[in-house]
Amino acid sequence: MVIAFNSAHTGNMLIQRFKFQHYKLLVVSVVTLRHTTIAQSLRIFQTRTRKSYISRFLKTKKKQETSNSQLTSSTSVEAKVIPIAFLASFSLFSSNSKKTVADKINNTKMADESAKTIADTIQHSDQLFDENNFQEAYDLLLKCSEPESWEIKWRIGRALYNLSKTIPSPKKEQLVRESFQYATDALAMNDSDYATHKWYSILLDAKSGLDGIKERVTQLENVKKHMLRAVELNPHDATSWFILGQFYYGLAELPWYQRKIVSTIFATPPTGTYEEALECFEKAENTKPNFYSMNHLMLGKTYHALKNSDKAKEYLTLAANVTVLNEDDKQAKEDAAKLLKKL
Template identity: 40%
Template sequence: MTGTLLMRFLTRSLLSGNPIIRSRGVASFIWTTAKRTNAFLISGRVAFCLGLPTVCYLGHEAYRGIHSAAVVFALEKEEEIIEQADYLHSCAETEKLYQLLQQYNNSNDVEFLWRLARATRDRAMVQGVPADQKKALVYEAFGYAEKALEKDDACFASHKWYGILLSDLGDYMGTKHKLEKSLVIRKHLERAKELNPNDPTTVYILGYWCFSFAELSWSLRKLATVIFGTPPTSSYEEALEFFLKAEEVKPGFYSKNLLMLGKTYLALKDKENAHLWLTKARDYRPITTEDKEVHQEAVQLLKRLG
């Protein structure tokens, strides 16, 4: 009788959108809801960040006989994995994120594909990764980005990571290739910005693209002239506009944006604003290796400013 009542309760809960999921090998039930409370989000994320077993696999055997419940669970699992992936990214848990998403490297879902591109690139950029492995990871990441763009060219992240990784490929295919693809890279970044104007990273990268062309050396300008006839151009003023816009969208989102604001103001001979932004870059709390590198560069530049 008790078992019957329990099954009825579980069935009603599943069909009403509040699935109760049983973990494999655990004689307890984990209550979740389609719209989780903040408390659950916090506790779940902290547990995962500490390396405890993830909750994305809970419910593998949960009432597969109920068709509608299985649909609910499938959606729940996908959302849970994406949620975990984004949190691991924010924690800079690069290896855990890569291992999590590698289980879905044959997915045709654009939300998995662009995250796979991002995670694989992040792993390639980890300090100490051997050069040959880094190259292989960059090419692997580009493959995911390319597939994501093929699956959904209306997804801003597909354009964003395609542009970023196309630029990364230039490190292995030579300066000429990078220059040849520079306008294609900007086109995809502009499209990403058009689709999602509130993504500060895309705006930052556009600023970096402008800064790079503003400081292009004489020899590279000559090469660009051979390739394009009239080479792509930009200015420090245009770069500054993008960097400031990125900071407006999300203040303090990225240490490198603070650094580039300082460097751009330096290039424009505005020492007061250069000092302001370089100080912010120096004082940014470092989490990643890149943050630490930004800190060191900001310290050196501030010394030169006096």
């Protein structure tokens, strides 16, 4: 009884789901459900339904040949057009996708080439600078593809400053001020580079010296601050130690009237001693022996101020015998020769 009830109930549900034209087939399925599972019954029903559809389809096939022929023709065109349209769309998408990837690759390649160009320019300009070809270094840096690079700017300032040493005023002053502006721009772009601080310090002192003794004294603390920062960022740079030594030496031998100006400007005037200067010059020499004729000269002058004649003669002799390659070598040679005559 339970089976019969369930089968009848299931049959009623199926009758509601399908149209009246399948009624006879459903009755057969209900009877069949008394001896089969629901899944088996549904398979039987579906099979018989398909047979009924096939039979009806065969009867009306001939009547629909013309319309089917037209439909097939139309469908055939659509079948051809739709895939082509899809392929065209896909081709366009693929093209855009490939173009985007290609653009990214090209942009990366251009960036790499630009970085390589800057690196090559910097290396070449440094070589020219070391060979005392300051004008060539300056010209090369101006043609750089990235003129706004801080690495390019402080190097332009350095080249201009060294060019100014052999040029009389007022052109000399113009070059010094221009070089200081390049250093200022470089520092604004990157204040974490030791060379930027070093050359800003050098050029600030040079520029303030053009504005009179009071301005130069006023800028002493700034000059010292940037020199100390350069040494802090790179304690292995010999030039930075040399500049810091010059600062201490300059304060140590400051004339009395300049000391008076310093004391009126600063509540606590900056101080420097020969001992501090000597320590810096020796660090510079130990970091890079014989790197700079002016460092030999300053070591000789500092030892002379500290009454160590033997050491003074040793370094002054080195400075006096230097091969002159630039204005600094020329000055070091002349000054050392004069001091040796006094010892």
